[in-house]
Amino acid sequence: MQRPLDLDAIQAFVLVADLQSFTRAAEALDSTQSAISLKLKRLEQRLGRRLLERTPRLVRLSSDGQQFLPAARDLLAAHDRAMGQLQQEGGRFSVGISDHVAGIGFAGVLSQVNSYDPGVVIEVRIAPSREVMQQYERGELDAAIVRREPQDNDGELVMEEKIGWFAAPQWQYRAGDTLRVATFSTSCKIRDLALRRLDDSGIPWMEVFIGGGIHAVGAAVSAGLAVSALLHRTAPPDVIEIGARLGLPPLPLAQIVLHSTLQETRCREVLRTLVAALKAA
Structure with a gap:
């Protein structure tokens, strides 16, 4: 009878595949990158297949890894069902x-x-x-x-995230003009930070849209109403970062x-x- 597969290694493989990162998988498992790498190396040796293609900047599934991933998920799901029946x-x-x-x-x-x-x-x-x-x-x-x-x-x-000035690709602004700004509600600290940086840089501005959430402000920017300070992860896919090109003040992480x-x-x-x-x- 063959040795059973190591469920911890299977779990590590699925996380690396989903997160595309050994580092992120290690964080999720409260482990280290080297420990995750060792688990996956042993799993590959056990299967006699290379599951992941590793490059300095990218982790992706090999053809064998893509084939094995659904079965790996099934194994973990079966384990969870068994544990759930015991734990209620x-x-x-x-x-x-x-x-x-x-x-x-x-x-x-x-x-x-x-x-x-x-x-x-x-x-x-x-x-x-x-x-x-x-x-x-x-x-x-x-x-x-x-x-x-x-x-x-x-x-x-x-984590730390970049904040930038975003606008629609067709949006126009010339140095010296009053900057049309879309902001969050007055209780938002990112709003306070962005407007303070504009004041400190001597850039005249006016609020033309105030949104109660990220989707409202993002919609205003996509519609070409104004520019707004947004975390890169929240910027709509159809807008561009225009801060450096237009000489707007840099924003902290x-x-x-x-x-x-x-x-x-x-x-x-x-x-x-x-x-x-x-x-x-």
Whole structure:
């Protein structure tokens, strides 16, 4: 009888395939990149097949890896069903995510998390960072993934994101003109930061659109109404970054932090996978 496959290695393989990164998979599994590489090397040796093509900048499935991936998912799903029957339930937690962090690829993030462990129920709330933190501090959320304010030191730093000036390709602006700006609500710190940078640079501006969320502001930018300061991950696919070309002031990196009170191991693992998937999105 042949030795059974190592489920930990199978899980690592699926995460690397989904996240396209050894680093992100290691973060999701609370492991190291070298440990993940060793697991996959042993899995490839066990199967006698090369599953991944590795380059300095890219990780992708080989033809054998593409063929093996559905079976690997089936193995993990069978394991989860067996464990779920013993544990009765898979666990549940709530997480708030800043709308700036969720971005436009959030459906893919949820798909990757569900592939990792479909037995855990996640309640997700997407709102401005300040609102998410208020809910977390009231005990309404088990975890929060938000943008860190400059004066704060709380939370675990999980990633840094670029902020840029975005506009529709056809949008026109000449130096000296009053800059037409689309902004978020007055409680948004990114709004305050962007307008302060314009003031400090001596660039005249006027608000022509105020949106209550990322989708509203993104729509205004795509429609050619104005320019707006957006995290790169939240910019609509049909707009372009125009800050350097038009001499607009540079904006600092946004620091994204995780707050969590989760104690149950399975839920903590799913939360780590969610963070890793957000970073890879």
